[in-house]
Amino acid sequence: MPADKVEEYADGLCYTDLMAGYYIGAPDDVMQAIADYSAWFFVWDDRHDRDVIHGRADAWRRLRFRLHAALDSPGDHLHHPDPLVAGFADSMVRLYSFLGKKWNERFALHFHAVIEAYDREFRNRTSGTVPTVDAYLELRRLTFAHWIWTDLLEPSAQCELPVAVRKHPAYERAALLSQEFAAWYNDLCSLPKEIAGDEVHNLGISLIHHDGLTLEEAVTEIRRRVEECISEFLAAERDALRLADSLMDGTVEEKATGVAVRACIGNMRNWFSSVYWFHHESGRYMVDNWDDRSTPPYVNNEAAGEK
Structure with a gap:
């Protein structure tokens, strides 16, 4: 974003x-580090989009490998000439400082998978390949970074959760549903922009292309899935809270874990309201106000990332 665009649009994007x-x-x-990382993520998503639009395969490949490297050794990339890489390294140094080595390794493992998922999306988009609904939903869990945002619940609660808690079906189910809601609601709000831009990565587009739905039917089906996420989350939330309560009867350490689990589950619930609010307040989705419904007015279309 050029400086004048930052001044005009940045606050209104609500990242x-x-x-x-x-x-x-x-x-x-912790909040500042997560907020800055979130803003970086949206900028990265826009860079990826511009690389697709302009056919910059070499630029995307360089960025992909640089992000993998910065994820593993962020301190070595703080002064990288590409500000996107340097900003990512800065976020990683800060995020890696809050909990232990195991959390850092888990976060890195999850984000390496996100980078590779973005590469699969790049190849799908440049080849015009619309994934099937099932293939899209599997890939979307990575491109939306479901497990990254779930990982970040732990430094927010100032507690690294034991594997037995994180992998407990009740906790995992509630976490997944909160993120599925967000990803699918995002698809619903992004659909006008992505149809205008001949996109191939959107649940609605997969439903139209592979299941033969009309646009109106696809919108209805996404809305149904979104509403189902809410009702299913309410049931999963009750199970997860029972898990938290069971820990409160244990040792001092288990009680502390139980408090952290309750905080994490509470913020899974907050994800629903925050995502809903964001999509109706952020200028990122106000396509009816744009001259070109496929291109946000704040995006710099020049050859960012080519150097």
Whole structure:
């Protein structure tokens, strides 16, 4: 974004507000790091989109490998000439400082998978391949970074959760549903922009292309799935809270874990309201106000990333 575009549009995009509504109760330094990382993520998503639009395969490949490298050794990339890489490294240094080595390794593993999923999306889009509904839903869990945002619940609660808790079906189910809601609601709100831009990555587009639905039927089906996420989350939330309560009867350490689990589950619930608010307040989705419904007015279309 050129400086004048930053001044005109940045606050209205509400990127940091989205995180502030999700990770409620996080210490200030954790909240700031997550908010900055979220803003970086949206910028990265726009760079990826521009690389697709302009056929910049070499630029995307360089960025992909640089992000993998910065994820593993962020301190070595803080002064990288590409500000997108340097900004990512800065976020990683800060996020890696809050919990232990195992959390850092898990986060890195999850984000390496996100980078590779973005590469699969790049190849799908440049070849005009619309994934099937099942293939799209599997890939979407990575491109939306479901497990990254779930991982970040833990530093917000100032507690690295034991594997037995994180992998408990009740906890996993609630976490998945909160993120599925967000991804599918995002698809619903992004559909006009992505149809205008001849996109191939959207649940609605997969439903139209592979299941033969009309646009109106696809919108209805996404809305049905979104509403189902809400009702299913309410049931999963009750099960997850029972898990938290069971920990409260244990040792001092287990009680502390139980408190953290309750905080994480509370913020899973907050994700619903924050995502809903964001999509109706952020200028990122107000396509009816754009001269070109396929291109946000704040995006710099020049050859960013070519150097």
